[in-house]
Amino acid sequence: MKLKGINVEAIRKDFPILKRKINGKSLIYFDNAATSQKPRQVINAISKYYSLYNANIHRTIHKLGVEATEAYENVRDKVVKFINAKHREEVLFVRNTTEAINLVAYSWGRANISKGDTILLTEMEHHSNIIPWQLLAKEKSANLKYIGITDDGFLKDDEIKEYLDNHPKILAITHVSNVLGTINPIKEIVRYAHKNGVIVLVDGAQSVPHMPVNVQDLDCDFLAFSSHKMLGPTGVGILYGKRELLENMEPFQGGGDMIKEVHLNYAKWNDLPWKFEAGTANIADVIGFGAAIDYLNKIGMENVRAHEVDLTSYALNKMSEIENLKIYGPIDVNYRCGVISFNIGNIHPHDVATILDSEGIAIRSGHHCAQPLMERLNVPAVNRASFYIYNTKEEIDIMVNVLKEIKEVFKI
Amino acid sequence: MSIYREKVIDHYKNPRNFGKLDNPDIEVKESNPLCGDDIELYIKLNTNGSVADVKFSGKGCALSIAAASVLTEIISGKKLKELKRLNKKDIIKALDLPDPGPTRIECLLLPIKALKLGLTEYLKREVSNSKS
Ligand SMILES: Cc1ncc(COP(=O)(O)O)c(C=O)c1O
Numbered sequence: 001m002k003l004k005g006i007n008v009e010a011i012r013k014d015f016p017i018l019k020r021k022i023n024g025k026s027l028i029y030f031d032n033a034a035t036s037q038k039p040r041q042v043i044n045a046i047s048k049y050y051s052l053y054n055a056n057i058h059r060t061i062h063k064l065g066v067e068a069t070e071a072y073e074n075v076r077d078k079v080v081k082f083i084n085a086k087h088r089e090e091v092l093f094v095r096n097t098t099e100a101i102n103l104v105a106y107s108w109g110r111a112n113i114s115k116g117d118t119i120l121l122t123e124m125e126h127h128s129n130i131i132p133w134q135l136l137a138k139e140k141s142a143n144l145k146y147i148g149i150t151d152d153g154f155l156k157d158d159e160i161k162e163y164l165d166n167h168p169k170i171l172a173i174t175h176v177s178n179v180l181g182t183i184n185p186i187k188e189i190v191r192y193a194h195k196n197g198v199i200v201l202v203d204g205a206q207s208v209p210h211m212p213v214n215v216q217d218l219d220c221d222f223l224a225f226s227s228h229k230m231l232g233p234t235g236v237g238i239l240y241g242k243r244e245l246l247e248n249m250e251p252f253q254g255g256g257d258m259i260k261e262v263h264l265n266y267a268k269w270n271d272l273p274w275k276f277e278a279g280t281a282n283i284a285d286v287i288g289f290g291a292a293i294d295y296l297n298k299i300g301m302e303n304v305r306a307h308e309v310d311l312t313s314y315a316l317n318k319m320s321e322i323e324n325l326k327i328y329g330p331i332d333v334n335y336r337c338g339v340i341s342f343n344i345g346n347i348h349p350h351d352v353a354t355i356l357d358s359e360g361i362a363i364r365s366g367h368h369c370a371q372p373l374m375e376r377l378n379v380p381a382v383n384r385a386s387f388y389i390y391n392t393k394e395e396i397d398i399m400v401n402v403l404k405e406i407k408e409v410f411k412i
Numbered sequence: 413m414s415i416y417r418e419k420v421i422d423h424y425k426n427p428r429n430f431g432k433l434d435n436p437d438i439e440v441k442e443s444n445p446l447c448g449d450d451i452e453l454y455i456k457l458n459t460n461g462s463v464a465d466v467k468f469s470g471k472g473c474a475l476s477i478a479a480a481s482v483l484t485e486i487i488s489g490k491k492l493k494e495l496k497r498l499n500k501k502d503i504i505k506a507l508d509l510p511d512p513g514p515t516r517i518e519c520l521l522l523p524i525k526a527l528k529l530g531l532t533e534y535l536k537r538e539v540s541n542s543k544s
Pocket residue numbers: 033034096097098099126128129174176177178203205206226369
């Protein structure tokens with residue numbers, strides 16, 4: 001596919017927040033892995049819903065309800081297309097990635113994990129892909145096992161094979177590490193896992209916003225991701241699951257909308273996907289998420305990825321020129337996303353982040369909800385700069401200059 | 413760059429009274445789980461209840477280390493009563509700082525929190541010792 005490139009200048013005009021001054025300086029937002037900024041198209045879609053057709057969805061006869069239901073369900077179709085799901089029943093609206101993973105650990109996990117079974121994870125998981133499994137393992141007396149990582153930030157190939165050969169029940173694995181930026185070879189891993197009869201859940205929180213992701217091509221069984229990291233509002237997440245699996249799972253939460261009929265002593269569950277969408281949905285934000293998907297589609301996910309590869313290789317080059325600056329994760333941009341974690345000498349990341357903030361530059365510092373990974377890297381915390389479609393090389397230059405100044409202030 | 417003035421960097425790079433004391437009257441550790449910083453304070457008292465010697469150790473960001481370092485200077489020779497009255501303003505003044513803002517104030521407070529905790533534990537021990 002030929003890349004048409006992206007017009008960053010035009011894109012920046014769509015993001016009202018980018019006009020903000022922080023401490024008198026233009027905002028440079030490099031905390032996209034935590035949450036992205038929102039274009040006016042998304043903000044407007046939410047405000048339009050509330051101003052023009054706010055109503056509860058499903059089972060509504062009146063005009064507003066019909067419009068709201070249509071808008072809400074339309075977004076499901078957009079998501080189906082965006083990740084190339086086979087059926088619309090396979091796309092569930094939840095609150096975020098965390099809730100999507102908890103849903104699987106609860107509904108699939110309780111029915112399928114028993115005493116002595118193994119749940120396979122990796123050392124680079126976010127806490128939200130660790131804790132739900134820890135809870136499940138504790139309840140069921142199951143075992144947790146972790147695929148280790150190499151010093152340059154890749155999963156250990158031999159351990160992937162060895163641990164999958166031992167037939168765990170499920171592998172829950174991140175597509176892209178939110179600290180190292182590593183892109184894991186999910187397609188190959190899924191193929192190997194399926195040979196061994198292992199179900200695979202992919203945490204797509206850091207991949208779906210930044211590159212084309214095709215669930216039929218990956219052939220994963222579950223995929224979880226969050227709207228707020230891909231230009232959309234907070235409060236919306238997606239769980240994709242293969243239809244056969246979802247059909248055989250019990251509901252996650254009970255309540256309105258997830259039932260077909262209710263009697264005093266029993267109830268019949270609604271069809272997919274509504275079986276898993278109990279209670280009034282987050283209608284406004286789902287509609288906002290639809291606008292975010294439209295926005296990304298207009299740019300093209302291939303172009304999003306290409307822009308980030310360009311920025312990331314530029315930043316890696318510039319940053320590696322700084323003496324005493326250590327970068328974590330793969331150096332080859334073909335295997336990493338636009339997430340760069342680093343430390344400068346032994347300067348505490350909070351000091352680095354504070355000084356960058358005083359120059360209007362927003363990065364993140366800390367353990368990034370990945371404490372087991374921090375232990376593996378043998379650091380208490382790291383700084384993380386992460387990029388998106390509205391970032392520029394000029395912004396990277398400004399950050400690199402401040403990083404150099406920080407070294408001077410700290411005399412290292 | 414505003415809060416990283418000369419004085420902070422100086423105390424961070426050359427912390428005063430860094431180390432440990434044998435048989436201290438007060439020995440206390442306080443940590444900030446958010447950033448993984450921890451500060452240990454060791455204090456020896458004179459018979460009249462004033463600080464005879466103080467040392468600190470631990471790891472942390474420039475602000476928490478500088479705050480601990482300057483705190484040891486502030487409390488040297490002071491009476492226990494005076495220690496109880498210390499607060500963040502004393503640290504901010506001693507380090508010549510502007511307002512550090514809500515996210516970083518915890519770092520400055522960590523050594524004071526350690527001191528207060530140590531004092532409380534020490535006074536409790538004294539009371540129970542005098543009773544027995
Ligand atoms: C890899 C990864 N997984 C899961 C999450 C959790 O996402 P959310 O907080 O939206 O549930 C994040 C977000 O920080 C992440 O980076």
